[in-house]
Amino acid sequence: MKAHILKLLRTSGDVVSGNALCARLGASRVAVWKHIQKLQELGYDIESGARGYRLRSSPDSLHPWEFPGREARMVYHAEAPSTMDLAKDLARKGCPAFTTVVAGRQAQGRGRLRRVWSSEEGGLYFTVVLRPRIPVRWSSRVNFLASFTLASILRQGYGVDAGLKWPNDILVGGRKLCGLLSEMESEGEQVNFINIGIGLNVNNDPPKVQPPAVSLKALLGREVPRRELLSRFLDALEQGIAAESWDRVVGDWKTCSVTLNRPVRIVTTKEETSGVAVDVDENGALLLRQSDGTMATILYGDCFLQA
Ligand code: BTN
Numbered sequence: 001m002k003a004h005i006l007k008l009l010r011t012s013g014d015v016v017s018g019n020a021l022c023a024r025l026g027a028s029r030v031a032v033w034k035h036i037q038k039l040q041e042l043g044y045d046i047e048s049g050a051r052g053y054r055l056r057s058s059p060d061s062l063h064p065w066e067f068p069g070r071e072a073r074m075v076y077h078a079e080a081p082s083t084m085d086l087a088k089d090l091a092r093k094g095c096p097a098f099t100t101v102v103a104g105r106q107a108q109g110r111g112r113l114r115r116v117w118s119s120e121e122g123g124l125y126f127t128v129v130l131r132p133r134i135p136v137r138w139s140s141r142v143n144f145l146a147s148f149t150l151a152s153i154l155r156q157g158y159g160v161d162a163g164l165k166w167p168n169d170i171l172v173g174g175r176k177l178c179g180l181l182s183e184m185e186s187e188g189e190q191v192n193f194i195n196i197g198i199g200l201n202v203n204n205d206p207p208k209v210q211p212p213a214v215s216l217k218a219l220l221g222r223e224v225p226r227r228e229l230l231s232r233f234l235d236a237l238e239q240g241i242a243a244e245s246w247d248r249v250v251g252d253w254k255t256c257s258v259t260l261n262r263p264v265r266i267v268t269t270k271e272e273t274s275g276v277a278v279d280v281d282e283n284g285a286l287l288l289r290q291s292d293g294t295m296a297t298i299l300y301g302d303c304f305l306q307a
Contacts, residue, residue: 006066088183097131098129147164155256172214172219177214177219201215250280264277
């Protein structure tokens, strides 16, 4: 109902009478008024007068009704512990692919290697449930597709020089703009679900600790609507998955890489390795030439670019 009310007010751009809204929605005046009141409480500036209602401005809302066509698969919480846990629960209960859990902020946001992901108001924090029909050994290709898709949108849609650091961070000028975390469950050899969690510094001020971070707001000198960004990303990712071009995913990712041909240090919870990042194989492993000339295949870890 709220999606419909907003659509009618937005297309009109002017005052829409209560009678017209009721007729178009097939709802009573009281029902329409209750929805308008709720929207006003949530920050929508809706003028209401004798002639009807007019939408003056909308907040940067991430509620389901702001994603026409996706409403039924969008879940929004003003505050959540971590969208990863909520999405995992839904995925295990059989929710459809592209169910997306979004949080305004997270109390226990987490990153790779058990790090805390600071999740203050203004950032974009979400987990999308994917169910690609692929074997488990290809699962990391989904992460590469997601990070490449988002980097492309940031470059083309926002003019940001987004680079990809292995495995899936998005950096701008050496500072971290976005991190990606994935969790997968399988049935035998087939993927059951892969949940991709993304934390993107949009209008928040990321903490000034290692690694150096940056927000879109700081890069562009203006606030950026998160709704539009998320919507573009979900549409593009859905197209990317439907294309099933799994053989070209890592190649596409390499075109935006800031890791290859650079000296790097790789840290896991257990060990540290250094060398030159020579390549990424078709399943996303990093091929590292070590100082003694031997090659190492790194399956996971945190990558630090060396000077
Ligand atoms: C990393 O760079 O270490 C990955 C960070 C991933 C953060 C996102 S925010 C949304 C989702 N929920 C979480 O708790 N983590 C991911």
